[in-house]
Amino acid sequence: MAAPILAFENLGIIQGSGWLFRGLDIHIQPRDRLALIGRNGAGKTTLLKLIAGAVDADEGRRTIQPGTRVVLLEQEPDLRQRATLLDYVLHGDDAPLPYEADAIADQLGIDLSREAASASGGERRRAAIVRALAMDPDVLLLDEPTNHLDIAAIDWLEDWLSRFRGAFIAISHDRTFLTRLTKQTLWLDRGAIRRAEIGFGGFEAWTEQVYADEARNAERLDAKLKLEEHWLLRGVTGRRKRNQGRLTKLHEMRATRAAMMGPPGTANLSIGTDDARTKMVIDVKAVSKSFGDRPIIKDLTLRVMRGDRIGIVGANGAGKTTLLKLLTGELAPDSGHIRLAKTLDRIVIDQQRSLMAPEKTVREVLADGGDWIEVQGIKKHIIGYLKEFLFEPGLVDAQVGTLSGGERSRLLLAREFARPSNLLVLDEPTNDLDLETLDLLQEVIGDYDGTVLIVSHDRDFLDRTVTITLGLDGSGTVDVVAGGYEDWEKRRRLKVSGGKRPNPRKVEPTAPPAPKVKLSYKDQRDYDLLPKRIEEIEAAIKRDEALLADPTLYARDFAKFERLTKAIETAREEKDAAEMRWLELAEQVEALT
Structure with a gap:
């Protein structure tokens, strides 16, 4: 190895009253393509600044080969002292040459004046x-390069980076970007760092193995993870598995919607039941x-049904x-007709996160300063x-202004999703969210x-959540595709090729597949009965939560309050275990079909 x-x-670096991380060993090879992964608040951005030399470490030694140029693409560039974008691009002793900046600006389509x-x-x-x-x-150090x-x-940036002859480290919530480009992964987790010689495509399998090893070690030592780590790790791994199960349901929903639609790009209005x-x-x-004189939307016909998840994409x-x-209904069409159901009650979550007052506490934002919040008509304790x-x-009494961008976004989601509604409008919801929060939002x-x-x-994110994609190409035409982004991209490629499908590749002969084995009696019984059991547990949780919502209960009957709280916690653990068991069995059933 070079x-x-x-x-x-x-x-190591100190943040606040303690170490943000300590004892990290990091090495970067000349052609590394590294994904830097970690929860919001783990210190990813701080680590990039340390690598760039923009901030000093509190301990440790940094070595760099002479002549090596390290450049940091910050998440929020500081343009306050610059009159124009060109002034920003060309400022400083290390500024690029004007003709090189102009060449890249032309390719990116940005007017630097x-x-x-x-x-x-x-x-x-x-x-x-x-x-x-x-x-x-x-x-090249990239902090959320695809934001905005x-x-x-x-696409252009991915192509440029694929031809880049140097090394890069990327922080990004864009799974597709990381999967296509990275070949190694740095995982910043609980103050330590791990490196794997795998790209982001193998990250989840790697972390699942790490968590499984930690759980076995904890059992072997007759120890338990700290409570906050326990619910976090269980929640993260469980959420990923549940979301994989949701993908099966999503594909079924897409197939149903495809059957309701007519030729590509139109909606079948004959379903008049x-x-x-x-x-x-x-x-x-x-x-x-x-x-x-510019057409924005031309002759669009579409039926949006209750439960549809509509993705809107385009330049x-x-x-x-x-x-x-x-x-x-905020804008009237020039021609045609749009009819909205009279019962629509919407929530709009915009990309500006404009409703988060920095001086308020988390408790004030969620529960007006109290201990309880009403979530879709059910009272829940704020903790x-x-x-x-x-x-x-x-963090319940932390001020919003002290939270990271991702935490503020999460808080906004928590508040808005608590409100009763039947139409959810999300404008660039994934900005500033880490990968675990994206899993949560998907769920x-x-x-x-x-x-x-x-x-x-x-x-x-679109591939994991939407049933229909509306793709805009800038000409006014809207492609209506049953499926996600990848389905729309396939439609685009087919249109560009004039409708000709590429010739199938030659496939080498493979060994005959192994015979499929049926589920055991116990597994089949669990697969059949668990959905009903999960519904029963959910009903019990709702019943106990309704009893716990009595504001006088805590003072009137503390023993009952404690009993209900414990029962809800136990039921949630049983529900998680039942869901995990059913999803594992569902994967086996899918493999047998």
Whole structure:
């Protein structure tokens, strides 16, 4: 193995009253493609700044080969002292050459003469990318590089990085981006760092193995994980497995919607049954919308049914926001007709996270300063509800301004999902979320009873959540595809190729498959009976939560309060175990079909 071009030994840094991390050993090889993974607050951004030399470590030694150029693409570039985006790109002694910056700006489609103060998030992100790439780095450090980028810009950046001859480390919530580009993984976890010579595609299998080994070691030593670690690890691993189970249900929903739709890009309006009419949420017939001479939406016909998860994708400026406003009734079409169900009660979660007042506490945001919150009509204790959204109990009285961007986003989701609604509108919901929170959001959307409209550039997230994708190409045409982003991308590729499907590759002969084995009697019985048992447990939890919601119970009958609290906790553990068991069996059943 070649000598590393940059390395840390025994790296440590103090944050607040203690060590954020300590004793880290890191080495970077000349062509490394590293994914840096960790929960929000684990110190990923701080670690990138340490590697870049932007901040000093409290202990440890940094070594770097002479002449090595390390460039950091920050998540929030500081443009406050710059008149234009070009001024930002070319500032400093280490600024790139103007002609190199211009070349990259042309490819990214960014006008660097734009005033910095009025630039959008996407324009600021593009300017930061131009500066970083034009500086000709040997080591490129990327902090959420796809935030605020549209699909076309993400594709361009992926292509550039695939040809990059240096090393890079990327923090990103974009699973598709990491899976396509990375070949090694750094996992920052509970103050320690692990490295695996696998790309992000193998990360979840690796972490599951690590957690399993830790659990076995804990049992062998007759010890238990700390309570907060226990619920976190169990919640993370359980959530991933449950979400894998949800994908099976999602594919069934997509197949059902595909059967209801006519030729590609249209909706089948012949399904005029009474059941279909009662389930209809948004009815769009021959709708068009233009701004000046430019058509934004042309002749769109679509039926949105109760329970649909609609993803809206396309380049910036293609008309995603316009389409969203049309579907929610905020904007009237130039022609055609849009009819919304009279009972729609919507929640809108925008990408600005504008409702989070920094001076308020978590308790004030969620429960108006109290101990209880009403979640979809059911009262829950704020501590238990926070755990569902991956918060440690000690943060209940923390001010919003002290939370990380991801934690603020999680808090907003917790508050908004508590409200009763039947239409959820999400505008770039994945910005600032770590991978575990994305798993959580996927789970919440999967369990949501109403209809969901999602504008997002996160391809993997759309593939895991939506039943229908509305793809905009900027010409006014809207492709209506039963499926996720990948299904829409296949449709795009087919259109570009003129409808010709590529010739199938030659497949080498393989050994005959092993005979499939049926489930054992016990496994089959569990598979058949567990769904009913899970429903019974859920009903018991709701019953006990309703009793616990009595505000006088704590003072009037503390023993009963404790008994109910313990019963709910035990029931939730039993429900988790039952769900995990059923999902494992469901995977076996799927393999047998």
